[in-house]
Each structure stands twice: as C-alpha cells, then as structure tokens.
Amino acid sequence: MRKNLPLFAMLAVGMALALSACSEATEPVPPTFKTSLKSDEIKNSAFKSEFPLHYETYLRNNESEIMTEYGGSVAYDKHDNVNPLPKGYKHAQPYLKNLWLGYPFSYEYKAARGHTYAIKDILNIDRLNRYAEKADLPATCWNCKGAKMNEWVGKYGDEFWAKDFNEFREEVDMDENTIGCANCHDPANMELRLYSVPLQDHLKAEGKDFKTLPRNEQRALMCGQCHVEYYFTDKGQGPAKKPVFPWAQGKDPEEIYSYYKSHGDTTTPGFEGNFVDWVHPVSKTPMLKAQHPEYETWHNGVHGAAGVSCADCHMSYTRLDGKKKMSNHHWNSPLKDPDMKACRQCHTDKTPDYLKQRVIYTQDKVWEQLMTAQDISVKAHEAIRMANEFEGEKPANYDQLMIDAREMCRKGQFFWDLVSAENSVGFHNPTKALDTLAKSQQYSQKAVDIAIQAAAFTTAQALAGDIKTLVPPIMEHSRELQMDPEHLASHQWFKYLKLTPKSEQIWDENRRLIPKPAAS
Amino acid sequence: MPPKQDAPRGRGWWFFLPPAIAGIVVTVGVALAMTATDQAMFCGSCHSMAEAALTHKRSVHAELACNECHAPHNLIAKIPFKTKEGARDILATATSSIPDLIHPGEETKEVTQANCQRCHSSTTSTVVMQSKEFCTDCHRHVPHTPKIPVAKRSAADA
Numbered sequence: 165m166r167k168n169l170p171l172f173a174m175l176a177v178g179m180a181l182a183l184s185a186c187s188e189a190t191e192p193v194p195p196t197f198k199t200s201l202k203s204d205e206i207k208n209s210a211f212k213s214e215f216p217l218h219y220e221t222y223l224r225n226n227e228s229e230i231m232t233e234y235g236g237s238v239a240y241d242k243h244d245n246v247n248p249l250p251k252g253y254k255h256a257q258p259y260l261k262n263l264w265l266g267y268p269f270s271y272e273y274k275a276a277r278g279h280t281y282a283i284k285d286i287l288n289i290d291r292l293n294r295y296a297e298k299a300d301l302p303a304t305c306w307n308c309k310g311a312k313m314n315e316w317v318g319k320y321g322d323e324f325w326a327k328d329f330n331e332f333r334e335e336v337d338m339d340e341n342t343i344g345c346a347n348c349h350d351p352a353n354m355e356l357r358l359y360s361v362p363l364q365d366h367l368k369a370e371g372k373d374f375k376t377l378p379r380n381e382q383r384a385l386m387c388g389q390c391h392v393e394y395y396f397t398d399k400g401q402g403p404a405k406k407p408v409f410p411w412a413q414g415k416d417p418e419e420i421y422s423y424y425k426s427h428g429d430t431t432t433p434g435f436e437g438n439f440v441d442w443v444h445p446v447s448k449t450p451m452l453k454a455q456h457p458e459y460e461t462w463h464n465g466v467h468g469a470a471g472v473s474c475a476d477c478h479m480s481y482t483r484l485d486g487k488k489k490m491s492n493h494h495w496n497s498p499l500k501d502p503d504m505k506a507c508r509q510c511h512t513d514k515t516p517d518y519l520k521q522r523v524i525y526t527q528d529k530v531w532e533q534l535m536t537a538q539d540i541s542v543k544a545h546e547a548i549r550m551a552n553e554f555e556g557e558k559p560a561n562y563d564q565l566m567i568d569a570r571e572m573c574r575k576g577q578f579f580w581d582l583v584s585a586e587n588s589v590g591f592h593n594p595t596k597a598l599d600t601l602a603k604s605q606q607y608s609q610k611a612v613d614i615a616i617q618a619a620a621f622t623t624a625q626a627l628a629g630d631i632k633t634l635v636p637p638i639m640e641h642s643r644e645l646q647m648d649p650e651h652l653a654s655h656q657w658f659k660y661l662k663l664t665p666k667s668e669q670i671w672d673e674n675r676r677l678i679p680k681p682a683a684s
Numbered sequence: 685m686p687p688k689q690d691a692p693r694g695r696g697w698w699f700f701l702p703p704a705i706a707g708i709v710v711t712v713g714v715a716l717a718m719t720a721t722d723q724a725m726f727c728g729s730c731h732s733m734a735e736a737a738l739t740h741k742r743s744v745h746a747e748l749a750c751n752e753c754h755a756p757h758n759l760i761a762k763i764p765f766k767t768k769e770g771a772r773d774i775l776a777t778a779t780s781s782i783p784d785l786i787h788p789g790e791e792t793k794e795v796t797q798a799n800c801q802r803c804h805s806s807t808t809s810t811v812v813m814q815s816k817e818f819c820t821d822c823h824r825h826v827p828h829t830p831k832i833p834v835a836k837r838s839a840a841d842a
C-alpha cells in the first residue's frame with residue numbers, strides 16, 4: 165500500500181490538473197482593451213508601448229523590396245515596361261501617360277508602397293504641383309493619407325476639402341501622421357472606428373449604423389474607407405471638393421458609370437450635368453479617372469460573397485510570440501509569403517505552390533485583356549482626334565456622332581481604369597474583372613468605329629495600322645518637362661498641351677524651399 | 685494431515701488484496717485519464733486548440749472525442765502515437781513555438797483516414813476509394829469546417 169502511495173498521489177494530481185484545464189469551446193469574441201490613450205490620439209508612436217507586437221508588425225509596412233509576379237513594394241513607374249527595377253517593371257502599362265494626358269496622373273504614377281510611406285510618397289509625387297504656391301489639387305487628397313484627417317475635419321468641417329493641398333504640407337510628420345492606428349481604431353479601447361467622411365456619408369444614406377453592423381462587415385469597411393472609387397464634388401453639387409463614393413445606384417462598373425452621368429457641373433454639349441475629372445486634350449473627351457476600387461471589386465467576388473473579409477487574407481493571424489494569435493498589421497500581398505499562409509487557412513489541402521499558380525493563372529488572363537483594352541482606348545482618342553480635325557465633307561449627324569464617339573471613349577477608358585487601378589490584377593473578382601475589360605474593349609472599339617464614321621470613313625485606313633506605331637507610348641513626361649519646349653516637340657500628342665512657364669521648385673516634402681511671398 | 689498452508693494462505697490473501705485493489709484503481713484511473721484526455725474539453729483548453737474545439741463543437745462529429753479521429757483506434761498503436769503527439773504539443777506550448785497554421789501531418793492524415801473508414805465502412809464499401817487519397821480531399825467541410833471564413837471560426841487572442 166505504502167509503495168503505491170506515490171503512484172496514487174501522482175495519478176490524483178494528474179487527473180486534477182487535466183480536469184481543471186478543461187473548459188467548453190467558446191464562441192469567438194473580439195478582444196477588449198483599455199489603454200492609457202485618449203480617443204483623440206493620432207500619433208502612431210503613441211501606440212508602441214501599448215501594443216509592442218502589433219506595432220512591430222505595423223513597422224513591417226516599411227518593407228519596400230519584395231516583388232510578386234505583377235506588382236510588389238518597389239515604387240516603379242507604372243508605365244515603364246522597358247527599364248528594370250527600380251525604375252520600371254516587366255508588367256507595366258506603356259500607355260498610361262497617353263491615356264491621362266492633360267491630367268496630373270500623366271506627370272507621375274508609381275506603384276504604391278506600404279501604408280507607412282503614404283505621406284512621404286504623396287509629398288514627393290509630381291501630381292501635386294511643387295513648383296507653385298498652390299498644388300493644383302485640393303486638400304481632399306489628404307483624406308486617405310493618415311489620421312491628421314481626424315483633426316482637420318473637426319477643425320474645418322466641409323470647408324476643409326476645397327482648401328489647397330500645399331497649405332497643409334508643413335503640418336504633417338511623415339512617420340507620426342502616416343496611415344496608422346487611429347485610422348481604424350479608437351485609441352482608448354481599440355474598437356473599430358471609422359474616420360472616413362465619405363464612407364460615413366454612404367452608410368448614412370443607406371440607413372446603416374456602423375456600430376450595429378456585424379463584426380465581419382465592420383472589418384471590411386475599415387479598408388473600404390479608402391480602397392474604393394471616389395470623386396470630388398463639383399461646386400454646384402454640394403460642399404466643393406468633398407470626397408464622395410459614387411455608390412448610390414450600386415457598386416458595379418455600369419452602375420458607377422451611370423451615377424457619373426449626373427452629379428456634375430459640366431456644360432459640354434452632350435455631357436450636360438455629367439461629372440468630369442478632366443478633358444483629354446487630344447480627343448477633347450470629357451474623361452473620368454478611376455481610383456482603386458478594391459472594396460467594390462471584392463464584395464461580390466468569389467471570396468467576398470462567401471464572407472471572406474479583407475483582413476482574413478491581408479492581416480491573417482500570426483503568433484509573433486510563438487503562442488497567442490494576433491492580427492498581422494503588415495498590409496500587403498499574401499503572395500509575398502512563400503508559405504501562402506493566408507490562403508491555407510481555408511485551403512488546408514493545397515500546397516503553397518499550387519495556390520500561387522492559381523492566383524497567377526487569373527492574373528495572366530486579366531493582364532492580357534487589360535493590355536488589349538489599354539491599346540483600344542488609345543486608338544479611340546486617336547480616331548476621335550482625326551475625326552475632330554477632319555476637314556472634308558462631314559456627315560449630316562457629325563455633331564451627334566462626335567458626342568457618341570466621345571461618350572464611348574470616356575466609358576471604355578473608365579472601365580479599363582477600374583481594373584487597371586484596382587490592386588489585384590483581377591484576383592479580387594476574376595469574373596467581374598474580365599467582364600469589365602471585355603466591355604471596355606467593346607466601348608472603346610465602338611468609339612473608334614463611330615469616329616471613323618464621323619470622318620466619313622476617311623481615317624479607316626490609317627487607323628487599321630498598329631497602334632504602337634500610330635501613337636507611340638509617351639515614356640517621359642513631368643511638370644518640369646512641360647516647361648521645356650523641346651520636350652513638347654518630342655511626341656505628336658504633346659502639341660495639344662500648353663507649355664507651362666518655367667518656375668522653381670517651391671516645395672520639398674513637408675518643407676518650403678522658397679520663403680512664402682509677403683501677403684499683398 | 686497437518687494443515688499445511690493455512691497460515692501462508694491467509695497471509696497471502698491479505699498480502700495480495702491491496703495490490704489487487706491498487707491494480708484495479710490504477711487501471712481504471714489510467715483508463716479514465718486516457719479517455720478524459722481524448723475529449724475536446726481537454727484538448728480545447730489550450731489556446732492553440734480553441735479554434736479546433738469550436739469548429740468541432742459545431743460539426744456533425746461534435747459528440748465524438750477528438751481522438752476518435754485523431755488517434756489510432758487500436759490501443760497498442762494508440763499509446764505510442766498519443767504519447768508522441770501529446771509530447772510534441774506540450775513542447776510547442778512550453779517553448780512558445782506554435783506555428784501560425786496548425787495542419788495535420790502525414791501520419792495524422794493516415795490515422796484520421798483509417799478512422800473515417802472504421803465508422804463509415806458500409807458507406808465506403810460501394811465507393812471506388814482509389815479516386816482520391818483521403819476522404820477529406822472532397823469532404824473538406826468535415827474536418828473543422830475550413831470553408832467557413834476564418835473570422836467566424838476564431839478571433840485573435842489579442
């Protein structure tokens with residue numbers, strides 16, 4: 165008996181331990197926090213001591229080297245498919261500067277780096293004029309660059325948007341104010357919180373209250389604050405330059421396009437009341453510029469419709485301490501992970517290589533159609549230019565044909581742009597991406613056909629040639645180059661641009677190079 | 685005839701009773717411990733297994749113990765397998781080296797496959813079982829419902 169005592173004791177202790185550890189499986193509950201921070205804290209570094217592990221993953225957004233097949237973290241020129249990294253990349257669209265001619269996007273358009281570079285990169289981009297006191301673009305551009313918006317919207321209200329971008333350059337700190345914690349979280353308790361005015365407006369219009377939405381929807385809406393198509397309100401349509409999501413009729417390309425047929429101040433015959441971003445100087449077409457519609461693309465794609473949220477793949481759980489799960493705050497492409505862990509949370513039975521090849525399979529197909537859509541879009545501008553300059557005997561319905569051709573050109577390019585600007589080369593919704601590109605090609609081709617008809621078919625032969633020789637891609641263009649007459653003689657489409665007066669650079673990032681002129 | 689073994693026999697009876705009781709208690713105890721540590725209540729009590737326990741609870745197999753599938757049914761095979769798997773899990777927990785994704789290894793896949801067939805043999809008797817390697821290649825929803833979005837399967841600990 166005495167001999168067995170230790171054994172009994174061990175057994176008893178073992179059983180007690182085993183039983184004490186037992187518990188029922190619990191439903192997933194978002195963790196709750198109470199920090200020492202105030203709800204109006206916006207500095208990123210303030211969160212470091214509260215959440216060192218999360219902060220460590222956030223700082224990984226500084227990574228700016230790893231590439232995927234179709235993109236990656238190097239800020240290469242997105243029109244340069246000639247030069248190697250870091251200037252260009254094999255998968256670049258050569259006609260971007262042609263298609264956006266006359267609009268700031270034609271000066272510079274680079275692949276986006278991580279969120280931690282949001283402010284640094286916007287301060288250095290040539291789209292915002294650094295050669296003048298005024299940026300040429302409104303303060304609205306700050307909306308998606310960080311939590312300073314929390315302050316500015318409170319301080320200025322709707323007066324903020326129409327102010328000039330450059331007015332605020334000196335107010336920002338590139339690290340502390342770039343997109344970070346306070347853009348999605350209430351610092352006091354880390355609950356999800358919207359800061360985005362256009363998204364708040366949209367939810368209000370839909371009669372939705374963010375606080376009562378299911379957690380899974382709330383998570384996706386965090387990204388939907390910025391990863392969407394938007395526009396800046398025309399003066400006569402509401403607070404000037406206020407950002408709005410054009411979703412009143414729906415989030416698909418046709419519905420968004422239809423929305424833009426009204427909601428603008430345009431007076432151009434045939435386009436009265438349309439919203440117009442700029443007029444293309446070559447074809448005189450009132451254009452739309454699409455911006456990264458990730459949210460709209462994802463929501464009815466195969467993953468989105470099945471309830472897989474942005475963060476499930478882009479912030480998939482990691483165990484930084486080797487123990488507890490936490491959301492990874494390094495927002496980037498799951499393709500960069502050799503283990504493809506984001507996919508393999510659900511696709512448990514597939515190998516990383518198989519999964520990667522499936523993504524690239526989709527992207528290959530979408531890219532091929534994207535390039536074709538891009539080419540036809542350029543041809544549409546050229547065909548309309550020719551018809552516009554046609555001096556022979558015009559058909560009786562010439563004016564209407566020109567309106568119709570421009571409408572198709574505007575629509576075809578917008579549809580191309582919705583896929584071009586979207587950050588997944590179609591993967592977020594392969595079916596919709598290919599459908600949108602098919603339509604883009606049809607609309608742009610229609611523009612070409614109608615323009616040929618308007619020119620009494622005299623341009624048909626010229627336009628039958630290869631677009632690459634007919635209109636070569638514009639490889640170099642910038643605000644500085646537009647001050648140089650020699651540069652403006654280097655491409656046939658540049659003659660439709662105005663030479664801008666030579667001027668010194670005034671702004672460098674968040675500093676002035678030239679003192680402010682005395683108020684007159 | 686002298687009573688030869690009365691005393692020893694009496695002593696022997698008294699001598700063997702406690703070990704016999706102890707033997708029974710130990711056997712029952714070990715069996716209980718073995719059964720208890722087969723259950724989801726036990727496995728799911730570690731953070732790393734919370735998701736597995738939750739999805740199991742919602743699955744068609746909710747009434748079964750984890751090790752009805754995750755360990756060999758044959759006791760001779762089960763003891764070394766369970767010892768090895770358990771020791772590995774304890775080590776990973778103690779050394780904070782739990783992987784981000786916890787997927788079955790090759791050996792576990794063989795074990796679970798045998799257990800599918802053990803219970804569902806009458807169903808599989810009419811099926812060409814050579815088409816796929818594992819039942820779960822097609823019946824992906826059975827092991828822990830991976831088709832449900834991950835956010836609905838578990839929440840981050842922090």
